[in-house]
Amino acid sequence: MSHYTRNDCEQLDQQDPLAAMRDAFAIPEGMIYLDGNSLGVRPKAAKARALEVIEQEWGNDLIKSWNTAGWFDLPYKLGDKVAQLIGADAGEVVVTDSTGINLYKVLAAALTLRPERKVIVMNGSNFPTDNYMAQGLLKQLGADYDIRFAEHDNIMQAIDEDVAVLCLTHVHYKTGELFDMAAVTAKAEQCGAVSIWDLCHSAGAMELQLNACNVDFAVGCTYKYLNGGPGSPGFIFAAKRHHGKALQPLTGWWGHAAPFAFERDYRPSENIGQMLSGTQPILSLAVTEVGLDIFLQADMKQVREKSQKLTQLFIDLMEQRCSQYGFTLVSPRDAAIRGSQVSFNHDHGYPVIQAMISRDVVGDFRAPKNVRFGFTPLYTSYVDVWEAVERIVDIMESDLWQQPEFNQRGAVT
Template sequence: MTAVRREDCEARDAADPLAPLREFFEIPDGLTYLAGNSLGPPPLNSVARVLATLRTEWGEGLVRSWEAADWWDKPVTLGGRIAPLVGARPDEVLVGDSTSVNLFKVAVAAMRLRADRRVIVTDRDNFPTDLYMLEAAAELAGGAEVRRVDDAVALADCLDESVALVELTHVDYRLSRRHPMDEITRAVHDAGALMVWDLAHSVGAVPVALDDCDVDFAVGSTYKYLNGGPGSPAFVFAAARLHEAMRQPLVGWHGHVRPFAFEPDYAPAPGIRQFACGSPPIVAFASLEGSLEVWQHVEPPALFAKGQALCDLFIELVEPCLAAGGLELVSPRDPARRGSHVALRHPGALAIVDELARRGVLGDFRAPDIIRLGIAPLYLRYVDIWDAAAAIRAVLASDVPGAGS
């Protein structure tokens, strides 16, 4: 048995300067929420912002709110608030559409910037939407080839003068492996290609330094660690040095340089605004805006350090089951190589996840045999980690069909 006791975790929570951040959220009593890497819980600020948007901005301001409440500029202003969380300039990030759609936009934009090259490289185990969208971008770019490699090590071997762009997910959605962004981006640039990162499992979870790493394009989700709400709009990053030359393919009127001139021909807006397309979801923006207010009270490095400490604690607490319970840790032990979720492999993973949910610990299952537990330090306590690990130990020791070792 582990030497860490529940009282030790209570003491760590009592001494934790970040503990009050949990008060921004309303998490049901008795629930240990370890699915925030899938859908973050609602911040109270989001609820208040949505109500104010519905009642005041929409209800009273009506169509005037496009100007009076700055609805028109929300994609840019919200992008500017996400920028510091990904190490970007405020004018390099825009919010809107989904991660999937934004990935399509940046993939085509990157292909156009390397029109003499015909290959897109990605990871075989990338999130499926990334694979689908890259294939679609390649097809529309006149039948370019998508080359799927086994991992980042194999990447180095296939970087040649035919490669236009490399797209990878920074933190692997299943196993929580974190790629070294600086090293890989440098290697891709050395080969003359452009680098696109998917930050869905990184933003709000681990440090990201897009400009310091000289990244070209990035996309990411806001409904996971940023707690923007179900389906809250994603973001897109394009390095300022590419703004002049880049051309994204979904040329809607919100990305036009003079949208209210209603001109018959498209001309891109300057800068990141070019990535806007059609009318944005203002009510969903309100929810995201409320959730981003929480980040004004956060020192990201301290928060990310707490996230890694919680993950380390969790691994330590389930260690006895790794030896004896048939459980395999498939996430890296090295915090610098890990995201903010922990993945465990077990043949009875589905039964275990279901039983944990019955015992008030909500995580998720990824086929065929992965238990995936999101450890979001904005609202999780050390004692939650202790409770989750205790529940796992109890389930493995029980006679739940398929779960016992």
């Protein structure tokens, strides 16, 4: 464990090749924002882009903008940009719908590729939506189907020749633990299972190589590390080898081979467009593109390297300064298997996080006692990490978290 000073952190910022990218984001004065793994901050250019869509494209040009402003092509255009960040090819990704809906689509499509098998392997401690969507789908499909829940240490043993689909989140939402995508996908392929990866906590935080790992399908969101805005659309990756073969069940008109032919019966598109369903949220898509364009200027290897340094600095400083205050590290110590977040357990996690937020150190809480901090390399500095721990020390020394207002639960934690 290294012993850092503020001067050390200032020097790291001066040497940081990504430091200038912070200027692209609107960060409130005095705030240390360590929740980009839940909602990314606003790119400064997003406001102007939103106004352009509202005032000009929608306000003046109205329905003409489906053609003149390229609205109809946005899911594909943005998908090709996401593809560059996740190791996919052009034409393999669309930006559309929510992560949950997209997971439903690809799970159903994947199961059609292995109709003789009835088992899905998932991580039992997954973010709940993934499990809930799978459970809901299987209720529709019938009692023959089953979910085999497993945790990180026994995932490989859970994959065998009975498994139809392996569906995993790449980075665990609570612990930040990172699966070995290449190794786990290879085991699934060896056993004849179809692979699906949820990239919500890794896309935009690290270099990804879906095609190099021979992944079949993936989903993810754009409102976390990709800074698309609250509720911005998710994305779907489907490897080209499955186009026209693995068909998703939400067969809306945008997924039709010729949407404006207005045919009575559904005829699926034979490309990535089949993963679309209904009319797209154009304003949200247009703003999402702003964040993606910033990322396309970054070197994802540098992003990952800085992420590992930021999280290690935070762990070291917390253990040097706050070990006596009841924080227990949950995230892996090995940076190679840690995503871009650090989680601690604390018996009074909720009020502790609320007290931190009151002092402009923004993390979040996940029941029952997980306090979670996300590090977004494009706008988090090393001095931010230093200053955050300084404020946390003051909060814990003063017992600020014990004040009644911090113990009142809000709807969102």
